Amino acid sequence: MTDKKRVAVVGAGIAGLACAYTLKQNGYDVTVYEKNSYVGGRMSSRTKDGFIFDLGADHLCDLYDRIKYYCNAFGIEWEKMRFLKYAILQKGELIPFADAVGMLSKLRFTWQFFLAKNIGNFLDLDELAGQDTDNAYDYMRRWAGKDVADYYVDAFTSTYQFHRAEEISVAALKGIMKSIETEPGRWHLHRTKGGMQALPNAFAERLDMRLDSPVKEIIGGENVTLVDSTGTAQTFDAVVLASQATVSHKIYKNPTEKQSEILTNTNYSSSISIAFRVDRKLLPDIAVVWVPFVENQAISGYVNEAMKGDEVIHDGKTLICAWLHEDFAKTLLNKTDEEIFAAVKPELLKACPWFTSVDQLHNHDLERWTDAMPKFSHGHLQRVSDFMHEGQGANNVFFCGDYLNGPWTEGALRNGERVAEQLIKAL
Ligand SMILES: Cc1cc2nc3c(=O)[nH]c(=O)nc-3n(C[C@H](O)[C@H](O)[C@H](O)COP(=O)(O)OP(=O)(O)OC[C@H]3O[C@@H](n4cnc5c(N)ncnc54)[C@H](O)[C@@H]3O)c2cc1C
Structure with a gap:
């Protein structure tokens, strides 16, 4: 007993x-x-045809102290991504973040970063709850302008939450802004070996x-x-x-x-993670692309999985992995895999200038998420x-x-x- x-x-x-x-x-x-x-x-992965496909969470950050602690304790290798460059889709092109809005908008946004310095830790809602004064989109549109709201705030929320920025609290956003401002190096992307x-x-x-x-x-x-x-x-x-x-x-x-x-x-947003096998040489060394909703209502963001190295590059091929915006995802959740691949390919072509034909995208794998991300x-x-x-x-x-x-x-x-x-x- x-x-x-x-x-x-x-x-x-x-x-x-x-x-x-x-x-x-x-x-x-x-x-x-x-x-x-x-x-x-x-937080899981599936290996198919030798490629590790991360079904949900795709990358980790150096500021994930508790995850790093357990990786260390259990002998799991914590790997820095091989390249870390980001881009944002604007008028069919991929441009650096800094060029997405004009000088005045940039100054207004920088001021918001300064104001965010007194906010709490974004990984502890207790510290943020008292600062939850508005939704992130309306707040930033009012104080930093529509361009900032569309190309930074809404694009960020789409890429990482699959929903619009009207549905995230400005306190949650500012908590993240504070961390980006005060510890930028800790946002470097990492992964665990083995996926x-x-x-x-x-x-x-x-x-x-x-x-x-x-x-x-x-x-x-x-x-x-x-x-x-x-x-x-x-x-x-x-x-x-x-x-x-x-x-x-x-x-x-x-x-x-x-x-x-x-x-x-x-409440949760829905999404679908979808991976295509592509020629590695078609992809520049850009790791993550944000897709603002004003540019494309289907794809919320995508990643070049070659950043993960040998476990996702074989015979000159790698994976491009995209996430779907919640409204588009909801129209596809009950469809077959083949129907989903067919519906996503032309949208990815519009959102990704690396490809000129859907024939360059070979169906690899996908995962449906009815409850992808909780809405804060x-x-x-x-x-x-x-x-x-x-x-x-x-x-x-x-x-x-x-x-x-x-x-x-x-x-x-x-x-x-x-x-x-x-x-x-x-x-
Ligand atoms: C597409 C996508 C991309 C993401 N990208 C990232 C990223 O890049 N980086 C990052 O850090 N995070 C990312 N996330 C978020 C991250 O994956 C989640 O926040 C985190 O994994 C949630 O963990 P959890 O334990 O709270 O919930 P879950 O992982 O959902 O765990 C709940 C568990 O309960 C099980 N379950 C459900 N019903 C029952 C039942 N009746 N009986 C027994 N078991 C049951 C489920 O099968 C599941 O295993 C992403 C999420 C998604 C969906």
């Missing part, structure tokens, strides 16, 4: 895995349930995993009941719901008012912050994931660690 507290973690994305690992390190008996046959969720899958796999090797195990139902209480895919019910001292908020909303049967409020009010919209930041202080852990059910902290893999992982600490304090 063991007197260890038993905890189930639902969802083996990077947030759930970091949470489970932290709990295990602190003496808890942890079981992780994952609906897929692989771990990582939106995005490497870190989730390393966590999973150290945990008690149940793969191919979608959880059907959670009923909170002094003991929490978990019903697995076979209909078998088990009880735990606590359950961490590290699935997307939309899923947690469906499977958690008796949420409190506060828990229900956060799940109901979390104006008004929502305070709700999230309040929840993390007051609603968390009721009924011995804890919520966890990128939607409760800040953006991207580092935000998700940090949230997993924070939720583990909250659970340890409560139990």
Whole structure:
């Protein structure tokens, strides 16, 4: 008999895995349930014809301190991308960022960077919630001009969030601007050798995993009941719901008012990641291209995967990987792979001057994301912050994931660690 507290973690994305690992390190008996046959969720990769294709998250930044910490602890190689140049699409051409707007707009935008210096850390929503005064698009249009709003702010949001800048809080944007201003070198792009899958796999090797195990139902209480895919019910001292908020909303049967409020009010953009095999020599050494919505309403951004080196270059071929803007993605989510490839090719041709014919794009792989990115919209930041202080852990059910902290893999992982600490304090 063991007197260890038993905890189930639902969802083996990077947030759930970091949470489970932290709990295990602190003496808890942890079981992780994952609906897929692989771990990582939106941080995972698939190898096909020798090419590693990152299905969701594509690149990491040097400022991802916790991700770097675990890579180091687990012996995963942290590699700098081979080239780091960015470009932005304007009137069919790819131009350097600095040339995308006129001098006056640039000065006004620079002033906004200066004002952002007093804002909080973008990887901690608690620090930003009090500064959430407006949506990013309207704010920047008013104070820096329409060009800045369209070519920097909306293009940034499209590329990294797949939705428009009206749906992101200006505090979230300014938190990122502050970091770019104060620690520019730390935004250098990196990857893990073996693709995005490497870190989730390393966590999973150290945990008690149940793969191919979608959880059907959670009923909170002094003991929490978990019903697995076979209909078998088990009880735990606590359950961490590290699935997307939309899923947690469906499977958690008796949420409190506060828990229900956060799940109901979390919205995601949709997207599709799509990769084509292309001749390496057609691509200049530009790593990432932002596609402003005013220029193209289908493609939100694309990357030259040759920046990742040997794991994505074979026989003179590499991958170009594009993400779709949410409205375009939604029209394609239910289509077949072939239909999606066919619909995207002409759009990519319009958004990418490196190609002159769709025949240069060879279908490689794609992944559909109904819930791609949580929207950190104006008004929502305070709700999230309040929840993390007051609603968390009721009924011995804890919520966890990128939607409760800040953006991207580092935000998700940090949230997993924070939720583990909250659970340890409560139990
Ligand atoms: C296309 C795309 C590109 C991105 N690019 C980047 C990038 O370049 N850099 C970056 O840092 N971030 C990027 N991100 C964001 C990043 O991937 C996410 O913020 C992060 O991975 C979210 O982790 P998570 O653990 O919160 O959620 P998830 O990874 O979604 O984990 C949730 C897990 O729950 C599982 N699950 C769902 N339902 C059940 C159930 N009923 N039972 C059991 N398990 C269940 C899912 O299968 C999944 O594994 C990108 C995301 C997408 C979609």
